[in-house]
Amino acid sequence: MNNYIESTLHEIEFKINGEEVSMVIPANLTLSELLRQEMRLTGTTEGCGVGVCGCCTVLINNKVVASCLELAVNIDEKEVLTIEGLADTYQHGEFHPLQTSFREYEGFQCGYCTPGMLIASKALLDQNPDPSDDDVREFLSENICRCTGYDSIIMAVKSAAKEMKA
Amino acid sequence: MSTQIPIIKPDRKVEKTSLIGKHVLRLDGESKVTGAVAYTDDFPFEGYYAEVIRSNIPHGEIVSISTEAAEAIPGVIAVVTGEDLENADWISPYVGPAFRDQPVLAIGKVRYVGEPVAAVVAERPDIAALASTEVIVECKKLRSVTDVVRARKKNAPLLHESGDSAAIFEDLAMVHHSEEPNVAYAYELNVGDLESGFEEADVVLEKNYATPMVQHTHLEPFVTTASYNATQNSFRIVTGNQTPHFVRREVARIFGIPSSKVEVEVPQMGGAFGSKTYVRIEPLVAALSRAVEAPVKLRQTSSESFDTSVRDGTQTRVKTGVTQAGDIVAQEVEVIWDSGAYADISPRKVKKAGYTAPGAYDIPNVRVISKSTYTNKPPGVAYRGFGVAQTAWAVESHIDDVAREIGMDPVELRIRNVTQDGGTYNGVTIGTHGAPQCLQSVVDEVDWFGAELEQPSKSHIKKGRGMAVTLKTTITPSTSEAIVLLDADGSVNVITGGTEIGQGIITTLAQITADGLGIGIEYVNVNTPNTNSAPFNTSTTSSRSTFHLGNAILRAIDELKDQLVEFASEDLNIEKSGITVEDGFVKTSAGDYSIGDVVASHFVGGGGTLIGKGYFSTKAGGENRYESAFWMTGATYAEVSVDIRTGKYSIDKWVNSADCGKAIDPVRCEGQILGAAVQALGHTMSEEMVFESGQQVNKSLLDYKVPAIGDVPKESKIIVVESGDPNGPHGAKGVGESNTVTVPPAIGNAIRDACGARVRELPITPSKVLQAIVEGSE
Numbered sequence: 001m002n003n004y005i006e007s008t009l010h011e012i013e014f015k016i017n018g019e020e021v022s023m024v025i026p027a028n029l030t031l032s033e034l035l036r037q038e039m040r041l042t043g044t045t046e047g048c049g050v051g052v053c054g055c056c057t058v059l060i061n062n063k064v065v066a067s068c069l070e071l072a073v074n075i076d077e078k079e080v081l082t083i084e085g086l087a088d089t090y091q092h093g094e095f096h097p098l099q100t101s102f103r104e105y106e107g108f109q110c111g112y113c114t115p116g117m118l119i120a121s122k123a124l125l126d127q128n129p130d131p132s133d134d135d136v137r138e139f140l141s142e143n144i145c146r147c148t149g150y151d152s153i154i155m156a157v158k159s160a161a162k163e164m165k166a
Numbered sequence: 167m168s169t170q171i172p173i174i175k176p177d178r179k180v181e182k183t184s185l186i187g188k189h190v191l192r193l194d195g196e197s198k199v200t201g202a203v204a205y206t207d208d209f210p211f212e213g214y215y216a217e218v219i220r221s222n223i224p225h226g227e228i229v230s231i232s233t234e235a236a237e238a239i240p241g242v243i244a245v246v247t248g249e250d251l252e253n254a255d256w257i258s259p260y261v262g263p264a265f266r267d268q269p270v271l272a273i274g275k276v277r278y279v280g281e282p283v284a285a286v287v288a289e290r291p292d293i294a295a296l297a298s299t300e301v302i303v304e305c306k307k308l309r310s311v312t313d314v315v316r317a318r319k320k321n322a323p324l325l326h327e328s329g330d331s332a333a334i335f336e337d338l339a340m341v342h343h344s345e346e347p348n349v350a351y352a353y354e355l356n357v358g359d360l361e362s363g364f365e366e367a368d369v370v371l372e373k374n375y376a377t378p379m380v381q382h383t384h385l386e387p388f389v390t391t392a393s394y395n396a397t398q399n400s401f402r403i404v405t406g407n408q409t410p411h412f413v414r415r416e417v418a419r420i421f422g423i424p425s426s427k428v429e430v431e432v433p434q435m436g437g438a439f440g441s442k443t444y445v446r447i448e449p450l451v452a453a454l455s456r457a458v459e460a461p462v463k464l465r466q467t468s469s470e471s472f473d474t475s476v477r478d479g480t481q482t483r484v485k486t487g488v489t490q491a492g493d494i495v496a497q498e499v500e501v502i503w504d505s506g507a508y509a510d511i512s513p514r515k516v517k518k519a520g521y522t523a524p525g526a527y528d529i530p531n532v533r534v535i536s537k538s539t540y541t542n543k544p545p546g547v548a549y550r551g552f553g554v555a556q557t558a559w560a561v562e563s564h565i566d567d568v569a570r571e572i573g574m575d576p577v578e579l580r581i582r583n584v585t586q587d588g589g590t591y592n593g594v595t596i597g598t599h600g601a602p603q604c605l606q607s608v609v610d611e612v613d614w615f616g617a618e619l620e621q622p623s624k625s626h627i628k629k630g631r632g633m634a635v636t637l638k639t640t641i642t643p644s645t646s647e648a649i650v651l652l653d654a655d656g657s658v659n660v661i662t663g664g665t666e667i668g669q670g671i672i673t674t675l676a677q678i679t680a681d682g683l684g685i686g687i688e689y690v691n692v693n694t695p696n697t698n699s700a701p702f703n704t705s706t707t708s709s710r711s712t713f714h715l716g717n718a719i720l721r722a723i724d725e726l727k728d729q730l731v732e733f734a735s736e737d738l739n740i741e742k743s744g745i746t747v748e749d750g751f752v753k754t755s756a757g758d759y760s761i762g763d764v765v766a767s768h769f770v771g772g773g774g775t776l777i778g779k780g781y782f783s784t785k786a787g788g789e790n791r792y793e794s795a796f797w798m799t800g801a802t803y804a805e806v807s808v809d810i811r812t813g814k815y816s817i818d819k820w821v822n823s824a825d826c827g828k829a830i831d832p833v834r835c836e837g838q839i840l841g842a843a844v845q846a847l848g849h850t851m852s853e854e855m856v857f858e859s860g861q862q863v864n865k866s867l868l869d870y871k872v873p874a875i876g877d878v879p880k881e882s883k884i885i886v887v888e889s890g891d892p893n894g895p896h897g898a899k900g901v902g903e904s905n906t907v908t909v910p911p912a913i914g915n916a917i918r919d920a921c922g923a924r925v926r927e928l929p930i931t932p933s934k935v936l937q938a939i940v941e942g943s944e
Binding site: 036040041042043044045046047048049050052053055082083084086087095098099100102103104105106108109110111112113114115118133136137138140141142143144145146147148149150151152153154 | 191192194195196197198199200201202203204205207208210382383384385386387434435436437438439467468469667668669670833834836837840841842843844845866867868872873874875876878880882
């Protein structure tokens, strides 16, 4: 564990991707640092570092959070979902329908925004199993993709919704 | 020998259907939707971490850099300055693809706000960051120039005293600094007789246009690790870079070591768009690693991307002469590039984009003046569209106004003057390019000459429509090489220097390979490059990969097939003429044998690897006579609603077409077309690096607005044009840039059509639209 400069240590207990974890962490550690550096869960990427690009999106207690801004101590006694745990949230746990549909429609190119985009999309479908195009636009408005032009993402999210209803 | 070739197993499935023109799932898709994909920052790393100290003034002489306080912090390994590098006997600390004008760390002078001045190396990133704030740089301010007009005045402060070509690229061998102050390179093109052309014209129109500096905004920022091996005097560099072989060459050169001692590995990249070309932070990280003799990692923030590489701003004057009948008879384009403090690849940009500055039109009398200008701003580099996005903003806006002057429909004027497929351009015959087809496909899709826009009932909302078309070169000359390794089990590994920046080249090359050998794509692995094994590739830029790497792979496959025929002939004692290789089999009069089995039988010792290699180079003509290996073309139609009370506008519908020659995978081509268009939507509506006194004041994604999902027009049509390039693999060519060029002028033209407001400076903000409405435009 890194000994971060001038920071008190805290013990936290949390659930991540279904697994219970207990760790001692410095107070100034961000959640994205915890995930990427301490837990080696590098699927969560970090883009802008100021909470506007959406790359580092994870769910805390099913709510969408920018993990680059969230302090890791705040996940104490909470439940975190990252891209590494997405497949396990659906039926047989091989692929979440969103993962399958993002591949089919090429709802990604470089893939850097994709984990955040998928996690946010999952949160959308949890709340709204039958979203319209505009619902998708509204919900994903804080997830930037610089490659695709977005239309393939809208198609992928709607296709996954249809698959999950079937 | 012959009997040793086993009969193929009956259960082996062979993909009979061609993979060309079909959508296949991307080979990197599973890793990208599960988060398993590894970008440079994701690899386990043991070593030290760097943080860069940057100039906070636009121009100055470095008086002193005090590093003691930083060095005293526990965990700090070293603080390295430009002076340290200048005094070291192990590095020649200047880099650049056209001129060697850029120091690895500022030496003697700083030339822009954000320029790297020193770097801290520490045990942890947070220590490096803290220590960087303790480094005190004292500078004597010099007069600075931040615009291209003042920069070229007689008494302007000079950024650079001299400049000679770096002599790396054949097309840049002749570049030299101009006599004119701060002009890094001036390109001129003269076709026909401009003056008599203007005399022949019934109408001559002259206007000025401008574009600001913008940044690529690749979501993965710059990340590089370098490990210096003191025993071997060698480097291993892992970096997100589109030109690994250039990195290898340049790092080897500055350290005076053979290029074989520099290993450059490029994993998957989180976007690049031209930003991660030539060398960026690699020489610095290598120098730091050399200085401390340990591995060093630098992960910049996304804000620091704005300090590292940007798209040149431009000021462009266009003068066009046209006859009343609608023939464009003369055009003069003068484009002045705001290239920032270091030239990087701007001389090539000035030439290439200068060459196609007259747009997609066949004009008999042309004069182009194109000047790369040094200013005290961040360096302008390659960016999707490579300068044509800036010149086309001017010319494609201008063409609309020219049409209005003679009372002609702007699309009719375009169709009348667009260079014909295989016709002449700038006075010389060029190959097929597809520009008329791209234009026509959009005209047909929207029924341009038949349909009329219905104006909304609200009188303050005005609807309008606009069009733009483009013709763009690709980097020429250039080289791509490929190695295809056929294993004894019939599977293949493809090794090239092509990098995966998101465009999907891994999958496209796998399709070409699998199709070429007639095997299933699941038997093909395409590697991300490592220069220790990957053969030379000029660059993953200019939408050149499918065309160049695809051709190299086809040649490698031919070589594989020749060898397979030879082996079968030898081993079966059959005449070569009766043997063919198709559908994954070597077919002979003695029976069909799978290609893997032929390899297995020919070699002994438990396996064998058959090596096929392919070299593909394209050559250019003389200085002003460009052949382009292929031409990129495309068109955009935009339909807008403008609120004339506020200047606010929305894009109600758009159609984007681009010629891909032949779509290896239509879905991936569509992704390139829309992706290029939406990036340009940002350049049109919001993106601008705003400078105050030489300092960018919106250096963060908080303040620099790129398109979000809700900004994209809801009604959209993508047209994949397939004109068939005679030299492309299966007729394919590049498709990644055309619509980055055509979107801004199409939208500008639509706004002009809607309400008469002609905005000539990007981005088109509502306030500019409103101002143009109030001033009565023109």
